[in-house]
Amino acid sequence: MPYVPHTPEDVEAMLATIGASSIDELFREIPENLRVAPGALNLPSALDEHKLFGELKRLAAKNTALDEVTCFLGAGIYDRFIPASVSAIISRGEFLTSYTPYQPEASQGYLQTIYEFQSMIAEIFGTDIANASMYDGSTSMAEAAIMSTGLKNRDKVAVSEAVHPHYRQVLDTYCWSMGIEVVVLKTEDGVTKNLSAAEGCASIILQSPNFFGQIEDLSAHRAACDTDGSMMIVVADPFACALMKAPGAYGADIVVGEGQPMGVAMGLGGPMVGLFGCKKELVRHIPGRIVGRTKEMDGGREGFVMTLRTREQDIRREKATSNICTNEALMALANTVYMTAMGKNGLQSVAESSIRNARYALSKLEEAGAKRVYGGKFFAEFVIELPVSAKAVRDALLERGILAGLPLGDYYGGRENQLLVAVTEIRTKDEIDRFASELASVLSSATSQVEVKA
Amino acid sequence: MNHLSNGRMKRVPEPELIFTKSKKGRVGANIPTCSTPAVDLSEAIGDLREDLHLPEVSELDTIRHFTNLSQINYGIETGFYPLGSCTMKYNPKINEATARLAGFANLHPMQPVETIPGALELLLGVQEMLQEITGFDNITLQPLAGAHGEMTCLMLIKAYHESRGEGETRKVVLVPDSAHGTNPASAARCGYSVKSIPTDANGNTDLEALEKALDSNVAALMLTNPSTLGLFEPNIEKICRMVHEAGGQVFCDGANMNAMVGTTRPGDHGFDCMHLNLHKTFSTPHGGGGPGCGAIGLQAHLEPFLPVPVIRRGSEGEVMADYSRHHSIGRVSAFYGQFLMEVRAFTYLRAYGKEKMADISRYSVLNANYVRARLKDVLPPAHDRPCMHECILTAEKYKKEHGIRALDISKRLIDYGFHPPTNYFPLIVPECLMIEPTETETKETLDMFCDAMIAICHEAIENPDALHHAPSTAMVGRLDETLAVKQLDVRWIPAAKETAGV
Structure with a gap:
């Protein structure tokens, strides 16, 4: 085994130093009835590296990778451009194979990148501060909600039905285990209405742009929170924030989001990276790690350390602000390299291109027979109504090499004919044109089939 | 042999924040x-922002x-990288x-499940x-990190007690005093109160104290095996029986699974569930603090409560993602867990x-015992028993006699070119150094490390200042953590905002 370097001579010499006659003897404290003989487990046989790579290629080839189809599926995870520089940096062993920077003197490089990450995320969200990352957008939102119940001493939270359904499911699980009630706020014309239904909740959670791509009224969100003394939590998209007035500028107490679209492979949804920013007066209550700048003990050079550690589980144990330990440092580093390489101009350009492409796509799809479901302002994702089942259309288009979007029927009852379509900056005019013409063709054959059946 | 650097350092430019290198109009992609x-x-989108300082x-x-x-x-x-409890293997x-094959890396989690049969087959393969390896009836790969796996296990236990009508009474989780901090924190995150169980003089769970603590309010015991003292709990079967007789469940913290792989199976020990850190035991990279990857194992009675999706075989032998449960x-996470980490595992x-x-x-335990044997004269082990995959040593005598703490020894190791071991954990061993070499290190590397440790222990007596001033x-030298808290500086602030008083 190339990963285990021991020669028989090594083993002999080491056992002699230890004073044991065999490796087995070292396991003598394990009751004999609980031991398994080496090689006795029912596992597949070991593979050499060439065969191993072949086996993995075989499994990978069974999947439809998104470079084989044109992707208009978004719903929180986006097919965006990733500069080659991102992969080059996060593949460096100094970063890839290091541990959490508990020993700052040996980890200054990573600590500085985390400080830069926090700075950039806070800037994008318009918040005073940001933490060093969370697992993903969904758990980041759930942690924010739980944090609000502790701060407000209230045992329910309100969340819009236009927040990503999977995020709400994770919120439900976290809240069930803590005995917290979740109130769901209804939408009208694709945006959240009747925020007064959140009365008595510790926080009101909106997503903007929301799951349907629509832009929520964050001023009304702030006002509703002020009226009831609750906390304003926004699930944000970093690209929307790069152009639009940021949630922090509307007075959001906590802003969370998913960092995947900034340089992280979609990877079937993992690993992702949760973003978490907030007002500075909340800093002692936040979950997760945070890196601070300080000086050497003798006041000399500047350096970085993990700080406010007394919030954390290894020191505070059951009184910690969260149980989170390992977070998503490598993905946060991918975000940091992405935000550096793309910079202000790159992020804004990606956002603007997505906005343009989405509007062009909407007009072409309408020409092809789809109807936009909502009025109001949207970012780069929209819902269309089709004359037939959205799933059937999605499947038919997939056979023609187009991943058309997300059918909403599984998530919202009665919306079987609705499709959520995302258009990122890497979709071209030609790809969009082809999507529209294939849709027209699929719809006309579907309609004629219906007519034949009738 | 002295491995101390001869003072010639690789020339690295003084680090500057990326923001100070910025010039309007440049683009890096x-x-x-x-x-x-x-x-x-x-x-199109409404109010635009005024500036963006990236x-x-x-x-x-x-x-x-x-x-x-x-x-x-x-x-x-x-x-x-001998960081105890962290399994820093190759x-x-x-x-x-x-993990970079397009057929894995370039998959959208919400693309039709029919288009990802290879991914599901891989997930099921990891589960099986x-x-x-663990001896449990089932595995889920949904949790995103070790602590997230602990929390998920406690949620399964909570759902189990609720299903038996005991959710309202079983509100206490027992945690040994040697446990990782995530254990009590995860228990609190599931709405449980925590009661600490002492460790006896031999490093085992204090059975008498456990017996006293067990009553109808106990939901679970969270036990790390091998313990954080690097010792196998010889009474494990008895402990599980005691907890079960009192109606509780037993969770195994799998941080130390490396000592057991292929040799003994926690599912056979009597545990009801456990979490694994694939980023420790199964070699997915730590990435400087994540992504973690927290698979959990569980016995059949907890299966009904599994988080969705459940990846399993359907009636026709096909692999499916089951949501009708x-x-x-x-859900405990948004999609399929840390998929690309599962590809690596x-x-x-x-x-x-x-x-x-x-x-x-076998070789991780051999390596740990070798380091323990080589260092025992300068740094005595906390317990006189064979260790498992890590050894816990104490520097107490250097503190008493020379004012040198475990932390000073650790910081001096950086000067010798090694990453420090874990310090001050477990909390119950004074001036603790927790060393986990892992199976992928050669005898030569271990010898260089042990030589350095021995040299440092001699320095502690002859030249303690070298340790006080290390690295x-x-x-950078040692950093002022008090100042970091007092003058909290956790982000760079653009000059324009600073003058505006933001």
């Missing part, structure tokens, strides 16, 4: 162009900045190659291998296979 008609942005640097300066920062960061690939390169606790498990799997535990060769 060849950004996609847009071929669709222009739109009026404020008409770096504007060239592509070369982007690469240089992060490359230079990497050079002042220690990783397994730069040197020996992360094979083939795992990185397979982990099931065999009425007693499920729900799968690659690793298939490389070892049936024939070599036990090498992991002296790193980019």
